[in-house]
Amino acid sequence: MKGIAVSKGVAIGKAYLLDSTKFCIVKHQISELETEKEVERFRQAIEKTKLQMTEIKKRAEKIADKYAVILDTYSLLLDDDILVNETIEKIKTHKTNAEWALNETLNNFLKLFDNINDDYLKGKKDDLDLLVQTILKNLIGHSQESLSEIHEPVIIATHSLSPSDTIMMPKNFVKGLVTEAGGKTSHVGIFAAALGIPAITGVKALTSKTNSGDQIIVDGIDGEVIINPSNETMKQYVKKQENYRKYEERLLANIHQLAETLDGHQIKLLANIESNQEVKTLHKFGVEGVGLYRTEFLYMAATTMPGERELYEDFKQVVQEMDNRPVVIRTLDIGMDKQFGDIRNDNEVNPALGLRGIRLSLAKPQLMADQLKGILRASFYGNVKILYPMISSATEIIQANTMLEEAKNHLRQEQIPFNEDIEVGAMIETPAAAICIDHILKEVDFVSVGTNDLIQYLLAVDRVNESVAHLYQPFHPSVLRTLKNIMQSAENADKKVSICGELGGDPMATMLLLGLGKIDDLSMEPHAVPKVKKVIRTIRLEEARQLADDVLQMSCPNEIASFITNAMRVRFPEDFDRDLSFEEKSNPA
Numbered sequence: 001m002k003g004i005a006v007s008k009g010v011a012i013g014k015a016y017l018l019d020s021t022k023f024c025i026v027k028h029q030i031s032e033l034e035t036e037k038e039v040e041r042f043r044q045a046i047e048k049t050k051l052q053m054t055e056i057k058k059r060a061e062k063i064a065d066k067y068a069v070i071l072d073t074y075s076l077l078l079d080d081d082i083l084v085n086e087t088i089e090k091i092k093t094h095k096t097n098a099e100w101a102l103n104e105t106l107n108n109f110l111k112l113f114d115n116i117n118d119d120y121l122k123g124k125k126d127d128l129d130l131l132v133q134t135i136l137k138n139l140i141g142h143s144q145e146s147l148s149e150i151h152e153p154v155i156i157a158t159h160s161l162s163p164s165d166t167i168m169m170p171k172n173f174v175k176g177l178v179t180e181a182g183g184k185t186s187h188v189g190i191f192a193a194a195l196g197i198p199a200i201t202g203v204k205a206l207t208s209k210t211n212s213g214d215q216i217i218v219d220g221i222d223g224e225v226i227i228n229p230s231n232e233t234m235k236q237y238v239k240k241q242e243n244y245r246k247y248e249e250r251l252l253a254n255i256h257q258l259a260e261t262l263d264g265h266q267i268k269l270l271a272n273i274e275s276n277q278e279v280k281t282l283h284k285f286g287v288e289g290v291g292l293y294r295t296e297f298l299y300m301a302a303t304t305m306p307g308e309r310e311l312y313e314d315f316k317q318v319v320q321e322m323d324n325r326p327v328v329i330r331t332l333d334i335g336m337d338k339q340f341g342d343i344r345n346d347n348e349v350n351p352a353l354g355l356r357g358i359r360l361s362l363a364k365p366q367l368m369a370d371q372l373k374g375i376l377r378a379s380f381y382g383n384v385k386i387l388y389p390m391i392s393s394a395t396e397i398i399q400a401n402t403m404l405e406e407a408k409n410h411l412r413q414e415q416i417p418f419n420e421d422i423e424v425g426a427m428i429e430t431p432a433a434a435i436c437i438d439h440i441l442k443e444v445d446f447v448s449v450g451t452n453d454l455i456q457y458l459l460a461v462d463r464v465n466e467s468v469a470h471l472y473q474p475f476h477p478s479v480l481r482t483l484k485n486i487m488q489s490a491e492n493a494d495k496k497v498s499i500c501g502e503l504g505g506d507p508m509a510t511m512l513l514l515g516l517g518k519i520d521d522l523s524m525e526p527h528a529v530p531k532v533k534k535v536i537r538t539i540r541l542e543e544a545r546q547l548a549d550d551v552l553q554m555s556c557p558n559e560i561a562s563f564i565t566n567a568m569r570v571r572f573p574e575d576f577d578r579d580l581s582f583e584e585k586s587n588p589a
Contacts, residue, residue, distance in 0.1 A: 001203050003178065005223035006189030008248075008527075009198035010241035011155050011176025012234070015227070017212040018158035018165070025136075028097040038091050042098035045138040050078050052134070078131070083109060099139050106132045129181075130160055150174070155218055157210045161188050171197075176218035178225050180206045193527065200225060247574065251530040255286035259536045261544075267514070267536055268521035269529045270326065272500060276314050279321040282526055286533060289326035291523025292387070292448070292500040293318060295371070296334045305367075311374030319382035326383045328425065328448065328498075328523075331371050331400075333357045333389035357390020357427075362399055372407040379419035387425045387448055392432040394439040397424075401443065425498075429453035434482045441493040448523070449486060451501025455479055473557040474503050475564060480516065480552060487517025496520040507531040507575060508568055511539055515548030531575060539571075 030038055078084070083105060090101035109128060150169065155176040158165075174197060182188045182201035192199035198220030210216065210227055217226040217237050221244060226233060260266045270291030271282050279290070298306050298314060306314075319327050334356065361368040375386055388400050401424065411418055426433065426440050429450035433440055441447065451474065456462060458478050461471045473479070483499075490497045498521045503509050505524025510532050513519060522532060547567060554560045569576045 001206065001209070001225045001227075003200040003203035003206075003223050003225060004182075005199075005220045006182075006201050007177075007192035007197055007199035007220050008244070009176075009196065009220045010237055010244055011198040011218040011220070012237055012241060013153050013155045013175045013216065015157045015210050015212055015214040015216040016150060016154035017207060017210055018156055018161070025099050025103045027100040030095050030097060032095065035092050035095060038098050039088050041139065042087060042091065042102070045098070045135050046078055046084060048138045049131075049135050052138075053078065083132075099136060102132060102135060102139070155216050157206055157216065159207055176216075176220070178203055178206060178216075178218050180204060251534060252284075255284070255530055255533070257286075257533070257537065259288075259533045261514070261536055261539055261541050263540045263542065265514070265541045267519060268326075269533055270328075270498070270500075270521050270523040271526045271529070272505075272523050273318075273526075276317045276321075278526070279318050282322075285526040285529045287526055287529055289328075289383075289521075290318065290322060291326070291328050291498055291521055293327060293329045295330060295332055299332065299334065306370070308370040308373045308377075311370060312377040315374055315378035315384070316381055319378050319384055322382060324382050326385060328385045328387050329375050329378075330387040330389050330427070331358070331361050331375075332367065333427075334360065358388045358396050358400060359390065361388075362396065362403075365403065368400070368403050369407055369410075372404050373411060376404075376407055376411055376418040376422065377416060379422045380417045384419065385423040385425060385446070387427060389427045389450070390429065390453075391426040391440065392430045393436065394443050397426055397440060397443040427500075428486055429457070429501075431457055431482075434458075434486060437486050437489045438493070441490060441495050444495065446496040446498065446520075447486065447490055448498040448500050449483065449504075451479075451483075451499060451503040454482070454501065455503075458482060473561070474506075474509065475512075475551075475560040476557045477552075477555055477560070480512075480548075480560070483513070484516045484548075484552070487519065491518045498523055500524075505529075505532060507535050507572075508564065510535040511544045511547055511568065511571075512551060512564055514539070514541060515544035515546070534575070535572065 086108070087098070087101045087105045090096065090104055091098055094101065106129065150173050153173050153175050155178065156169065156174055157178050158180075160179055160181040161177065177188060177192050177197055177199040179188055179199075179201045180203055188201055189199060198218050200218055200220060200223055203225055206225070215228050215234075217224075217229055217233075219225070219237070219240075221240075226237075229237070258266055259269045268288045268291075269286070270289045271278075271285075271287045272292040272294070273279065273282075273290055274294040274297045282290075293315075295311075298311065315327075315329060355363060361371065372386070375384060378384055386404070388397060391397060404424065408418070408420070423445040425446040425448050426444045427450045428434055428437065428440070428447050430453070434454065437447070455472065455474055455476070459471060459473065459476060461468050487497055497517075497519050498504075499513060499519060500523035502524075503513070504522040505528035507528070510522075513522070514536070524532065547564075551560050551563060554563065565576070
């Protein structure tokens with residue numbers, strides 16, 4: 001069975017089937033006199049869930065900072081007006097039991113996620129569902145199956161895993177995880193990656209085809225699950241498991257070498273982060289700075305709107321930890337379909353094309369001022385840059401830079417130090433920005449290409465919509481021509497170019513990207529750095545340019561993808577040829 005590989009490696013062992021069946025919620029009518037009791041019962045379930053989440057977070061901090069940080073979202077949702085107040089309103093209005101009212105609120109809440117065009121935020125949809133199931137268990141008084149009772153090595157197979165599930169499981173006995181629900185950005189993937197447990201999500205019909213005790217293989221490299229494999233298959237995967245372990249050791253052996261081609265062309269490899277907690281672990285991957293600090297989590301995980309002071313303290317911590325390496329902080333890129341602080345708008349029919357990114361910041365001057373002053377104050381402590389998201393014209397940059405100058409003047413009057421020459425960049429993620437790149441380059445010091453949104457907007461494809469996901473093609477000729485034009489325009493204007501979307505961290509695309517034009521840095525999830533660095537250190541720029549020239553002559557996306565895949569497999573069999581074992585492919589040197 002196929003799924004989404006969210007944590008690399010190969011796990012082999014006995015399946016432990018965890019029952020995560022959802023409750024069948026039945027509607028019960030109650031009398032007027034009973035409504036207040038029912039509301040109180042609901043409030044008690046919320047408070048009990050809050051205490052559970054607090055305890056879970058304490059235990060999570062011992063596992064991994066990033067995993068603990070994402071649990072703040074759960075606490076925030078438990079205080080959310082929509083989740084709590086709407087449920088109470090439904091209990092009172094419909095004179096019904098709390099379980100039914102909460103389930104109705106959940107369904108309304110989940111519809112909001114359907115309109116979000118951001119993969120990261122969409123990944124939180126499953127997490128929200130899991131949180132509500134936890135509240136329902138507390139309402140019903142359901143005692144949950146205890147994973148702490150596992151006393152032998154197993155691979156957990158289930159529909160979904162709640163945060164309490166992941167915290168309770170004995171880490172020394174869990175060799176792998178596989179779930180029907182979840183995606184790359186759900187908490188399961190982050191948890192598994194933090195512990196180095198092979199994991200796959202999104203495996204359809206998993207629980208109906210798996211029994212506890214079945215022999216199971218979880219291939220977190222290629223996203224495959226094999227139940228009751230033959231002896232021959234088992235031997236192959238035991239070998240693959242050991243060879244992948246050796247392969248990872250080799251990748252990390254020279255991790256602090258420069259990302260430089262054989263003919264001396266150097267690229268900086270930077271990290272995409274979403275929490276100040278993550279910077280502590282970047283050095284082990286050989287990261288040379290932060291290319292994209294997503295600030296959205298600071299807002300979504302806060303009970304009150306973060307102000308200048310809170311933002312400054314957070315940014316300062318990141319900047320000091322990076323010790324003068326570049327730190328690119330993106331101003332808020334969140335749509336009005338999400339509620340945070342006192343900002344809320346339920347009227348966004350299509351948030352992807354609505355008031356999001358720079359549009360929201362320009363429409364909320366105080367919101368923008370706090371961000372800019374927080375970033376400026378942190379710039380005194382290191383190499384900080386500002387990045388404006390969702391730009392569609394040079395006018396927006398001019399407006400934002402005017403607000404930046406006002407923020408600088410305010411700090412000057414307060415005699416607060418900052419970097420007067422702080423660099424400003426624009427995200428190139430809309431077709432408008434890509435087409436008018438020459439106008440934009442006149443107003444900024446650098447550009448950063450957000451390939452995820454750019455590809456979706458260019459191709460008019462939502463890649464998390466199952467009906468059209470196959471049409472999301474990063475190697476589409478229009479995407480490659482657009483990238484080449486951006487790079488060429490930036491080189492002509494003597495401005496730096498960064499690529500911070502998913503394509504930047506895909507080693508299959510690394511050689512092609514270098515061949516398309518001059519790139520100064522690639523920014524990616526930290527764990528992707530070693531493989532990308534290996535590709536860069538073993539090629540010549542001229543070879544990359546030849547590959548790009550060949551590809552640009554092709555008109556069919558599938559032909560291009562096949563050509564690149566074959567070329568990379570021939571050149572890097574150890575990394576990309578999945579038909580051979582790692583041992584057979586590895587080069588002793």
